[in-house]
Amino acid sequence: GLTCSIQVSDLARSMKWYQEKLxxxxxxxxxxxxxxxxxxxxxxxxxGLSQVEKVGPSGNTKLTFGVKDLDHTRATxxxxxxxxxxxxITIPGMVKLATFMDPDQNVHMFYQGLQAE
Numbered sequence: 001g002l003t004c005s006i007q008v009s010d011l012a013r014s015m016k017w018y019q020e021k022l023x024x025x026x027x028x029x030x031x032x033x034x035x036x037x038x039x040x041x042x043x044x045x046x047x048g049l050s051q052v053e054k055v056g057p058s059g060n061t062k063l064t065f066g067v068k069d070l071d072h073t074r075a076t077x078x079x080x081x082x083x084x085x086x087x088x089i090t091i092p093g094m095v096k097l098a099t100f101m102d103p104d105q106n107v108h109m110f111y112q113g114l115q116a117e
Contacts, residue, residue, distance in 0.1 A: 003045075003046045004045070004048065004049070005050055006047060006048065006106050007050050007051075007052045007056065007104070008050065009051070009103075011029070011049060013103060014068045014102065015038070017101070018038055021037065021077060024038035024040055025039045027046065029070060033050055034051030034052070034055050035050055050062075051066070055106070057073065062107050063108045063109070064110070064111055065108065065111070066113070067112055068112065069087060069112065070096045070112035071088070073110055074100075077100065082101075083100060083101050094114055095111050095113055
């Protein structure tokens, strides 16, 4: 398995955001520890949210989530107020990429493979 830990400033807000915006499912939440885990659609890959007093600047680690239709995903989330940075990048015959941020400005990315197109 793999659990990707993300620092957040407000556990409740982030739990709601990751469930509503990205469709992850709550596994458990331990408020006394400021920790919660959500499952993704990929078996054995979970997202851990760790509440901290101050979220540090985003490092070089960027979680990249595969989607079937990046243009649709981006349009849907932008309508819900999710902030994307820059335009969608397309590498013909290979991949589409779009970078976005969660409420604490943690940077993530969506990708859509184009090999079968």
